[in-house]
Amino acid sequence: MRDTFNRTIDYLRISVTDRCDLRCKYCMPEGGVTPLTHGAILSYEEMIRLAECFARLGIRRIKITGGEPMVRLHVMDFIEQLKQVRGIEQVTLTTNGTHLEEYISQLAKLQIDGINISLDTLNPVLYKEITGRDVFDKVFSGLKEALKYSNIKLKINCVPQGIPGQNIVKVAELAKNNPIHVRFIEMMPIGLGKNFTFTSENDVMRELEQAYGTLVPFNETLGNGPCHYYSVAGFQGKIGFISAMSHKFCSSCNRLRLTADGKLKTCLQYDVGMDLKEMLRTGKSDNELIAAILQVLESKPGEHHFAEEFVVGKEMKSMFQIGG
Numbered sequence: 001m002r003d004t005f006n007r008t009i010d011y012l013r014i015s016v017t018d019r020c021d022l023r024c025k026y027c028m029p030e031g032g033v034t035p036l037t038h039g040a041i042l043s044y045e046e047m048i049r050l051a052e053c054f055a056r057l058g059i060r061r062i063k064i065t066g067g068e069p070m071v072r073l074h075v076m077d078f079i080e081q082l083k084q085v086r087g088i089e090q091v092t093l094t095t096n097g098t099h100l101e102e103y104i105s106q107l108a109k110l111q112i113d114g115i116n117i118s119l120d121t122l123n124p125v126l127y128k129e130i131t132g133r134d135v136f137d138k139v140f141s142g143l144k145e146a147l148k149y150s151n152i153k154l155k156i157n158c159v160p161q162g163i164p165g166q167n168i169v170k171v172a173e174l175a176k177n178n179p180i181h182v183r184f185i186e187m188m189p190i191g192l193g194k195n196f197t198f199t200s201e202n203d204v205m206r207e208l209e210q211a212y213g214t215l216v217p218f219n220e221t222l223g224n225g226p227c228h229y230y231s232v233a234g235f236q237g238k239i240g241f242i243s244a245m246s247h248k249f250c251s252s253c254n255r256l257r258l259t260a261d262g263k264l265k266t267c268l269q270y271d272v273g274m275d276l277k278e279m280l281r282t283g284k285s286d287n288e289l290i291a292a293i294l295q296v297l298e299s300k301p302g303e304h305h306f307a308e309e310f311v312v313g314k315e316m317k318s319m320f321q322i323g324g
Contacts, residue, residue, distance in 0.1 A: 114154070
């Protein structure tokens, strides 16, 4: 399907929960927040029904997100059902990695198409400071276990935060020594992210090139989203950048987002969309759901305006509530 700016929309991110077992400083307060009640979030059956509707409209790729998706019970059963939805060609997962060692064999059996692992530093002490939890060894063990499955595409997501000891050069080295793509994601001014010093793609590139030499643009597509990649001499994987602030990619945006409580969102910045949960629970037909999705699509903005101080309809929730 196409939006009013003639962009092809074929990618859906589904958040299965707003809960997370980490407390990353740029995402969730240390004390946590009051989570959605079980009845407030979509059931897996409701998510599958919506996925079928989206597939009829041309969605071909789905990313499962959270919170942390693997803290929700029976998420493997959901992934299995999602893989069977007619028209869906690819199902991938974003995780903080705390449960990866436990579930990677099941994910491999389900033929998950890719896994993105959030990992902001290889410094265990700083990892605990950033995430609020002393689980670096557990996450890294999960990563090493996942590397045993060559059929699963692995990517590392790292958010540069401009803090001493983060050592993004060391994080990038994961792509040198392993068949992993390491992506650096610019901090977005959403929720607690507004409180951090901005580190741009150019800042990161300068630091990496000082350590590893010239980064050469890699023009092939390696995923579903807006990441652009570079090759580095001697590296098995690529270095990527998702730079919503310094390298605006709105003109090629191909995604929609479904929050855990059933709200369909068209853009991270804006609190606009539609409550599909209410439609599901008041007996609306699939055709009515599809019509609602198309109606929401008409409101998808041409671009974000994060650089502007005053924006009408700005989203006030944090990433774990929206779907990272």
